Amino acid sequence: MAELEQRKVNTLVSFLLVLAAMAILVTGVVMGLGNPPANWLTVAVFLISVGVAAVYQMPTGRVSGLPPLGVTGALLVVATIGTNPAFDVAMWVLAYFTSKAVITRAPWVAAQWTGVAAVAAVAFVAVSRALIDLGLFAPLAIVLSMAVYMAVVLALEFVRERGQWSINQSFGISALSPVRLLVILAICSVVAVGIYAVSSGLLGLVDGSEDELRLARQTIPLLVVALFFYGAAKRRQTRSSERRLSGVVDAARALPWDLQQDPKESMVLFARRAIEAADFEVRRTPPGRNEIGARFSSINAADPQLTPESIDRGEDDVSQEHQEDAVEPTEYLVASRKTGGGPFTPDDELALDAIGHIASETARVRGAYDTLLDRVDRDSLTGLPNYNAFQRSLARLNEDRSYASGIAVLFIDLDQFKRLNDTEGHHIGDEVLSTVATRLRASVRPHDFVARVGGDEFVVILTKLQSLAESKAVADHIVGNIGTPATLGGREYRPLVSVGLAYSGHQETDPQSIVVDADHSMLAIKKSRRQGGPSFESSIGISPHRSSRINEIVAKAIDDGVLNVVYQPIVNTLEDKIWAFESLVRYTHPELGRISTSSLIEKAKGLGRMDLLTKQVIEASLKSAREFRKVVPGISVMTINLEVEQIRDEHVGAFLKDIVPRYPDVSLCLELNERSTKDIDDDLRAQAEHFRQLGMLIALDDYGSEASSVGALVRIPMDILKIDRSLVDNLDDTRQREVVRALQGFGDAFDYSTVVEGIETQDAVDVLVGIGVRHAQGFFYGRPVPFSQTMSRLKAYGAAGTITRPGIVSPPPPPVAGRGPAVQRDSAVQTG
Structure with missing residues (x-):
């Protein structure tokens, strides 16, 4: 509202100034017609000189935008010494308006400027004539009048501009340059006094009649001034053209x-x-x-x-x-x-x-x-940066970080995605990927980075970190958000991810090494799932290579014997009864949270403490098995995981020979990793046979994972064949069912008990029972839990395998032709 009022005031002031100019022009013309000039040629020269001189303008301020001043005011001295000053001023106003209108091609703007100039022109002539009439020295009177002219122009423009003549465009006059004003006053004064001196005859001319001398005195100084300042204006115009051309050329180049x-x-x-x-x-x-x-x-x-x-x-x-x-x-x-x-x-x-x-x-x-x-x-599906952008950003973030600033890479793999695509369709798979991408973007901090680097793989670069613990906390937040249930295709789906975390506390020579370590940690998490790790919850594995602190934590935990042993049941599917537990190691650090089992094992190997860790698990497992038997006497088998090399006497072999006889009521089963059996020699085979004679059982673990070979089935004596979960992740596939059926038949033929791992649903159990599988292990029957929780379960439900259906026990299995020895061996395993 205030701005509108101000505009009205400005318009009114401008209108009044235009009226003033018109009044001065009309009055002067009327008076001139009553007393016409003696020589109209002089009038024409005056008009032309004023119009030409008006082209030249000099800046008055330190910045662009303040009203410029020219030398046209100096030509008003003609009216000071003339016989008809009102007519001279009117002609001056007419010439000034015409010049400005031609230059600006805006008559209204020219009329406003003319109004200001006209009022100042009247003030100049009135003051100069009055001072001369009072007897003041004429050149001094002209100089003072020139100062009055400039003051009136500036005062009127100051009013029209609402006083905004400060450098910051607020009220004030700080942008006005006193030096420039003095220079303009000096130039205009010299011009005005010069015209006065020539026109008054003070300088004189050499030859000519009286009329010719008068005409020359009245026209020559005007023409000289006009031509001089027209040339100056043209020179300035040329420089302005050069400036414009330079600006355009610079823009075109840059x-x-x-x-x-x-x-x-x-x-x-x-x-x-x-x-x-x-x-x-x-x-x-x-x-x-x-x-x-x-x-x-x-x-x-x-x-x-x-x-x-x-x-x-x-x-x-x-x-x-x-x-x-x-x-x-x-x-x-x-x-x-x-x-x-x-x-x-x-x-x-x-x-x-x-x-x-x-x-x-x-x-x-x-x-x-x-x-x-x-x-x-960019990835077209999720809108996230792709692998190329990730690599470029990783290099930039590693290079640009300060010395004390840490970064971390999270390598995220969406679990069971292939099964989802195969069973629900690729459109549902795309929805899942888009949902995960959206949640990742919403979970990270503004300075972090998210990308999709593969079909179901994402990476996050965390920046501005102070510690490994901070990176773990941020990762936990991200994983928690990803795992929120979502409704896709009318069904609820909860994304499950395996995450590898690699932390770097200093600038890396090769930032790609962080990605490699994060990837390895992620793969270790997936491997731990196949070995009985969490299958229904997302997990984060911290790279053991990226922080010396992990070394210290793991070493201290093993040396202090504070690792946790958890137990997962192995069930007879026909009788729905537990007959064994597998022992698994876990460790949760108070600050970093749970350290993945794969990282823990890998670190223990690197620290030379794997044998000590295994001995602690064996001893804890045997003690727990004795307590389990007190509640459910039929459960007497405890399985533990070892590498084949560990059964040598110099590793764990001598310890086993010493401790196992102390627990005659417990059958200890040694689960030997399938990949570790490829280099088995005669001494190891003999050691395995000796352990079997001592009452221990030998199991071949993880068969079917990665590059399993048929040769592994005959390299070492064994009692139990454990089929990896990767062979039963989609039992709707006829090929998987037939492979499992064949392995079960192989076990029956050679008197092996076959255990299928990774069972998570009742449907899977029904399929396995239908193809002759009699033993299974997986989350459907129970997750790995500590000793106290296992004891609580046994006290509440006994040996029941499916605790969601307590009291229901399937009838004994019917005799199977051709499988007598295998069934008998199964019974022996159950009873120990």
Whole structure:
């Protein structure tokens, strides 16, 4: 409202000034007609001189935009010494208006400026004539009158500009330059006094009649002044043209190639170099009064969501609606000069238009560049950066971080994704990937990075970390958000992920090593699932290679004997009864949380403490088995995991020979990893046979995982064949069922008990029973839990395998032709 009122006041002031100019012009003309001049040639020369001299303007301020002043006021000295001052002033006003109107091509603006000049002209003539009449020395009177002229012009312009003459465009006069004003006063005073001296005959002329001398004295100084300052104006115009040309050329050279610079900012920068104006801005509205402008099509220009840096950060894509709105938004580069300032020229408009056109082309190139980069470096399904962008960002983040700033890489694998695609369809798989991607973006911090690097694999780069514990806390938050249930295709789905975490506390020579360690940790988590680890919850494995602190933690935990042993039941599927438990090791650090079993084992090996760890598990397992038998006497088998080499006497063999006889009521089963049996020798076979004679059982573990070979089935004596969960992850597949049936038949033929791992549903149990499998292990029957929880289960449910159906026991299995020895061996295993 205040601004509107101010505009009304400005309009009123301008209108009054125009009326004043018209009144002065009409009054002078009327008086001139009553007392016509003696020589109209003198009048014509005066008009031409004023019009030409009005072209030259001198700046009055330290910055652009303040009203300039010219030497036209000095020509008013003609009216001071003339016989008809009102007519002379009227002619001066007419010539001034005509010159300004031609230059600006804006009659109303020219009329406003003329109003200001007309009032000042009247003041100049009135003061100069009055002072001379009072007897003041004429040149001094003219100088004082020239100062009055300038003061009136500045005062009226100050009022019209609402007093905003400070450097910061607020109220004040700090932008006005006293030095420039004194120079202008000096120049105008010299011109005015010179004209006065020649016109008054003080300098005289050499030859000629009286009329010729009078005409020469009245016209020659005017013509000299006009020609001199017209030449100065042309010289300034040439310099302005050079400036405009330089600005346009600089823009043409720099703008199209500087793709990292905002085209709008560059456009304004080069416009300032080319054109003198009070202010420049890029806006949606076209130029108004006292402004010039150029159209600018900002196609994707300076959009932070489409820059290479935003691709590197993994930011969200711009919405489709936003992209459509931003295809070709028309904006204007506008240059404005304060009212009363020098006029814009056609060349100014052409220069501004050229810069705007170049900037538009730059924006178009920038948009095309961003689009291409977006297509190259983004995953089309999730909108996340892809592997290429990830590699580039990892190198940049590793190089740019400060010495004390840590980073971490999370390698995230979406578990059971292939099964989901095969059973539910690829459209559901795509929805899952998009959901996980959205949750990842929402979970990370602004300075972190997310990418999709494979079919069901994602990576996160955590930055600005202070410790491994901090990276683990952030990772826990991310995994928690990912695992929130989602409804897809009308069914509830809970994403399950395996995460490998690798922390780096200092700048890496090869940042790719962080990714390798994170990947290994993730694969170790997946392996631990196959070995009885958590299958219904997401897990994070911390790389044992990335922090010396992990070494210290694991070493201390083993040395202090504080590792936890958990137990998972092995069940006879026909009788639905537990006959054995597998012992697994776990460790939860108070600060870092649970350290994955695979990392724990790998670290123990590297620290030379694997044998000590195994002995602790054996001793704890045998003690627990004795307590389990007190509750359920039929459970007498305890299985533990070993590498084949560990059964040598110098490792764990001698310990086993010593401790096992102390527990005659417990059958200890040694689960030997299938991959470790490839280098077995005669001594190891003999040691295994000796253990069997001592009452221990030998199991071949993880058969069917990775590159299992048939040779593993005959390399070492064994009693139990454990089939890896990877062979039963989709029992709807006929091939999997037939492979399991064949392995069960092989076990029956050679008197092996066959145990299928990774069973998680009743449907899987039913299928296995249908193809003759009699023993199973998996989350369906129970997760690995500590001793106290296992005891609570046994006290509450006894040997029941499926505790969700207590009291229901299947009838004894019918005799199976050709399988007598195998069934008898199974019974022996159950009873110990």
